[in-house]
């Protein structure tokens with residue numbers, strides 16, 4: 026290619042959330058636009074077009090379930106497998122679409138028709154490179170789009186990247202599908218920019234195998250699983266460019282338009298991994314970081330200016346932080362600055378359970394509406410096996426804090442069937458669940474084995490005998506294809522049936538919890554289930570009960586003060602020191618009585634009050 030410029034199409038296929046642009050595409054477009062001035066970059070959010078054609082409601086229901094998401098495009102890729110995939114779809118669709126029966130054939134018809142329109146309306150041969158971002162649930166849809174586009178533009182160079190292409194996964198895609206020319210392992214900015222510069226030069230054939238983080242048919246540098254190439258300092262990144270997404274949305278009829286959320290990122294990787302073990306592997310089940318080598322965060326100043334710029338450019342106030350978890354440094358001062366007058370944001374972010382009440386309060390004042398918290402378990406011994414670095418009492422504390430009026434609402438999972446969990450972990454979970462009943466229920470989530478997670482690296486350590494691609498993939502791909510692939514969802518042998526049996530009582534207890542919570546919050550503006558009103562020298566705790574009258578408890582003098590002191594979990598020693606006149610015996614008998622009534626929680630001589638202020642955030646007494 027000579028100096029005529031390079032046209033690049035960056036494409037994201039179903040099934041990401043339709044109501045926000047792709048941060049991968051936005052970040053790459055901005056970076057390549059700056060680093061390779063001779064390149065012209067267009068982003069194609071084809072998932073938004075597909076969502077509009079399918080209906081936003083149906084798209085959202087399918088996109089929430091990874092196996093349902095992978096099925097329709099698998100049927101389009103391999104039409105001879107339609108019957109098998111149809112049965113697979115019916116099994117996974119049970120209960121998902123409520124009273125409606127949604128047939129796979131019908132979904133495929135719509136998808137085929139909209140995909141044909143998308144593929145036919147663009148002149149793909151006018152591009153030199155098409156880059157596909159493959160993340161969770163995007164594998165079969167990407168493969169189908171690649172197949173269709175490559176038929177119309179056989180000379181187009183196809184690059185795949187994203188979390189589903191890291192290391193051996195990307196290499197296996199390259200080796201299985203001849204339409205794919207390159208696979209990026211790790212983040213895309215640096216390898217893609219280098220590839221573009223090479224394609225603009227005459228050296229492409231000799232040097233393409235030397236680009237770190239890029240696997241090609243010509244070869245690649247080092248071990249596929251380790252040869253990353255990433256931006257060392259995130260502050261040098263340009264602001265993501267989402268203009269193509271907004272242009273597409275604005276081209277829709279008014280009925281199909283909506284106010285999107287803007288994705289922003291403060292960091293890449295996970296700081297907890299560095300703190301959690303010498304090997305830096307983090308939580309045992311997690312493979313969210315396979316794309317990154319180490320942890321990097323943008324400075325608060327860069328983030329503040331980026332958020333303000335994006336909000337003003339796209340005239341939107343809803344933002345989602347895409348970080349695996351928010352940085353642990355300067356969080357309070359960052360959100361204080363973000364909360365400065367003038368912008369009423371609606372924010373979402375993921376945080377660790379150790380996030381303090383003060384940090385949550387500051388986030389709430391900046392507009393944080395919901396947070397996803399890495400709770401995962403309510404048993405401390407199990408949390409240890411998960412390498413979460415948290416305890417049951419810390420988890421209950423953040424669950425309680427999120428119940429406080431005005432605080433961010435909680436979204437969290439409870440992992441079931443974790444390999445190596447024992448009867449005692451389940452018993453512990455069931456006992457502690459009783460104390461969690463006043464709080465937003467956790468979503469029961471069966472453990473799944475992720476490629477690259479610590480459990481996957483050390484299966485024997487968790488009682489797992491054999492690993493390999495998840496058996497469900499065998500419904501989607503022909504055997505000969507599947508044998509060559511290394512995929513994100515892994516299957517395993519070892520104790521699955523026993524684990525399901527073991528965790529059944531927890532599943533049932535969570536269903537009761539959900540039901541009770543829903544019933545007690547049926548009326549609009551309903552109060553927290555367990556709350557207190559402070560009367561200055563006395564305190565009234567109100568306990569709302571299902572099918573029974575409310576129960577009220579009055580605490581006076583030192584009892585009130587101790588209850589307020591334990592709004593954050595405290596060791597017995599510090600309670601005794603804070604209330605010397607009360608005496609340890611009296612304090613202990615008061616605390617035991619409160620635990621018996623489930624108004625407080627106790628773990629290893631630490632105590633936590635469970636009632637939340639009925640009128641929003643209260644400071645320490």
Ligand code: SF4
Pocket residue numbers: 294295296297298306307308311312313349350377399
């Ligand atoms: S689950 Fe969250 S905190 Fe744990 S390793 Fe993964 S990203 Fe880090």
